[in-house]
Amino acid sequence: MADRESAQQAYDRFAPVYDEFNSANNYEVWLGEVLLPELEKRGLQRGWALDVGCGTGRAFDPLLDRGWKVIGCDGSAGMLAQAGEKFGERVRLIHTDARELEPISTAPGQPDGENFQLVLLLNEVVNYLTEEGDLERAFAGVLRNLSPEGLVVFDTNTLLWFRESFASGKSEEMSDRGWDWHGLNESVETGATYEARLSGQGVESHVHRQRHWTLEQVVEALEDSGLQPLAALGQREENWQLILENAVDEERDSKVINIATRAG
Numbered sequence: 520m521a522d523r524e525s526a527q528q529a530y531d532r533f534a535p536v537y538d539e540f541n542s543a544n545n546y547e548v549w550l551g552e553v554l555l556p557e558l559e560k561r562g563l564q565r566g567w568a569l570d571v572g573c574g575t576g577r578a579f580d581p582l583l584d585r586g587w588k589v590i591g592c593d594g595s596a597g598m599l600a601q602a603g604e605k606f607g608e609r610v611r612l613i614h615t616d617a618r619e620l621e622p623i624s625t626a627p628g629q630p631d632g633e634n635f636q637l638v639l640l641l642n643e644v645v646n647y648l649t650e651e652g653d654l655e656r657a658f659a660g661v662l663r664n665l666s667p668e669g670l671v672v673f674d675t676n677t678l679l680w681f682r683e684s685f686a687s688g689k690s691e692e693m694s695d696r697g698w699d700w701h702g703l704n705e706s707v708e709t710g711a712t713y714e715a716r717l718s719g720q721g722v723e724s725h726v727h728r729q730r731h732w733t734l735e736q737v738v739e740a741l742e743d744s745g746l747q748p749l750a751a752l753g754q755r756e757e758n759w760q761l762i763l764e765n766a767v768d769e770e771r772d773s774k775v776i777n778i779a780t781r782a783g
């Protein structure tokens with residue numbers, strides 16, 4: 520294992536270049552045109568959204584543009600500072616670890632907790648939770664904040680994705696800024712924890728550590744936390760199109776899109 524900096528420390532270093540590094544990911548398409556319609560099919564009602572691990576706020580615009588009110592939280596002060604610069608007063612930001620999420624009030628006088636029609640953990644947030652019990656701790660915080668009919672959506676990376684991004688020697692030179700995302704793992708195995716080092720111009724070298732969670736582990740953690748899984752959809756890209764399928768294949772799909780609600 521490389522030096523054990525936390526996800527928060529890694530993201531404090533990554534923050535200055537995060538948006539540029541991820542500029543190819545189109546959140547209007549992913550969230551606005553693909554995920555929100557999937558959630559609406561399952562009864563999503565517009566209202567308050569809690570974006571857990573919101574980072575620089577890439578999910579905010581598709582939500583705000585559709586009339587959602589948004590609160591974002593993240594463990595990295597550096598990522599939140601970027602979000603604050605872009606969104607100012609339009610989105611309230613909270614500095615907190617996803618595993619220690621307290622009940623959040625949406626307005627003065629509004630009771631704490633169970634206020635959000637939608638809770639999102641998008642773009643690998645769940646994979647950055649790497650220790651036993653982390654999923655349950657994060658899902659318990661989701662439950663404290665989810666409204667009675669609310670939905671939670673999060674993605675988890677597949678084995679195919681870990682093979683492509685974290686296997687050793689996988690080095691991707693990105694852009695003319697000389698960014699290098701370098702996988703540090705000798706083999707790719709179900710349920711393992713993976714590391715990659717990011718270095719280059721404008722970004723202090725740091726290590727990203729992610730865990731592969733199996734669908735069975737995710738379902739068990741949801742159920743143990745009082746959430747009911749509603750869907751696990753395989754996501755892949757074909758001819759520049761995002762495709763969601765009602766079945767998961769760890770070797771065909773790059774992500775699993777998980778949707779859940781309160782149990783009972």
Ligand SMILES: C[S@@+](CC[C@H](N)C(=O)[O-])C[C@H]1O[C@@H](n2cnc3c(N)ncnc32)[C@H](O)[C@@H]1O
Nearest residue numbers: 526530572573574577594595616617641642647
């Ligand atoms: C790949 S970024 C995704 C950011 C944003 N959701 C997006 O879609 O662009 C992962 C985010 O998860 C946050 N994160 C990782 N572990 C966390 C934790 N335990 N508590 C809170 N935030 C965490 C990081 O700080 C980072 O902002």
